[in-house]
Amino acid sequence: MTLFAYFLRRSRTYGFLGVAGLFLFHYFTAFVYRGLIRNIEGAPAFVMRFIPKGIQAFVGMDRVPLDSTQGFLGLVYQHPFVIVVVSALGIICSVEFLAGQVERMTVTHILARPVSRSLLPLIAYTVCLFWLVLATGSSLAGTIVGFRRLGFILPPAPQMLELAATLFLLGAAVAGLAVFFASITSSRGDATGWSTSILLAMYVGNYLAQLWDAAKPWARFSLFNHYVPMRIFAEGATSSGALLIFAVIAAAGVIGAVLSYAIREFHL
Numbered sequence: 001m002t003l004f005a006y007f008l009r010r011s012r013t014y015g016f017l018g019v020a021g022l023f024l025f026h027y028f029t030a031f032v033y034r035g036l037i038r039n040i041e042g043a044p045a046f047v048m049r050f051i052p053k054g055i056q057a058f059v060g061m062d063r064v065p066l067d068s069t070q071g072f073l074g075l076v077y078q079h080p081f082v083i084v085v086v087s088a089l090g091i092i093c094s095v096e097f098l099a100g101q102v103e104r105m106t107v108t109h110i111l112a113r114p115v116s117r118s119l120l121p122l123i124a125y126t127v128c129l130f131w132l133v134l135a136t137g138s139s140l141a142g143t144i145v146g147f148r149r150l151g152f153i154l155p156p157a158p159q160m161l162e163l164a165a166t167l168f169l170l171g172a173a174v175a176g177l178a179v180f181f182a183s184i185t186s187s188r189g190d191a192t193g194w195s196t197s198i199l200l201a202m203y204v205g206n207y208l209a210q211l212w213d214a215a216k217p218w219a220r221f222s223l224f225n226h227y228v229p230m231r232i233f234a235e236g237a238t239s240s241g242a243l244l245i246f247a248v249i250a251a252a253g254v255i256g257a258v259l260s261y262a263i264r265e266f267h268l
Helices: 002-010 012-039 043-048 053-059 069-076 080-103 107-111 119-149 157-184 188-209 213-221 230-234 240-263
Strands: none
Touching: 002 012, 002 080, 002 119, 012 069, 012 080, 012 119, 069 119, 069 230, 080 119, 080 157, 080 188, 119 157, 119 240, 157 188, 157 230, 157 240, 188 213
16 A cells, blocks of 8 residues: 555656646637537538548437537547547556566665565556556546536437446556556666557557458457447447457456566566
8 A cells, every 4th residue: 555655656747747737628618619510601611521431420419419519529539639648547557567667776675675566567557557557537527517617418428428438448458458568678768668659559450450451350359440439429438348348458458467576587
């Protein structure tokens, strides 16, 4: 518990920055929606003309109108800013408290305490989950406060909660990958590089798969292919298969991190 409080205290700056950033982003999207609907006649149709058909079909924009609150929220929760902030929280916590401790050689002070090695990745991952809960909760709060202030009617509460829960599970899966790479490397640069490179390849590959038929078979290997918030409104719920994939990747990453951190040799 002491180590958890220490990690939490060390991560509070970027944790609160992420939470505040997501709240403000989602709060101000309500004003963007008002401008899109009320001030620019025909804006949704105009915007759709610049989005490739494959992307429209993948996101679900062809089934849920962009000028509806459901369609707009489905698009906003898949915005790159949201994905980057949620992913960054998982990566920073993992890298700082695992690879970062080895790089700074402060891990010797931690390992000298009566704490099992295998607990360190678990504690780091728990800190990631803590900030992800706050971040996804602040996203939901920003949406509710902003849209209600402007008098818009939001989708039913179960759908809004599922919207935040799906975003949380995406972040949990990303954090699982980051914890694994942070556990097998000894520098923050290597851990960050592996995590971000794989996520970037997944994101770009998933985007290309919507435009290039030859790449479509590979899309299923991307986390972002299974994160489609619009499906909550178009199909009534997120695919159970997608949720299972997030959970399996998160669990595999954490288990791999625990095992590798427990048996690895530290060259200090």
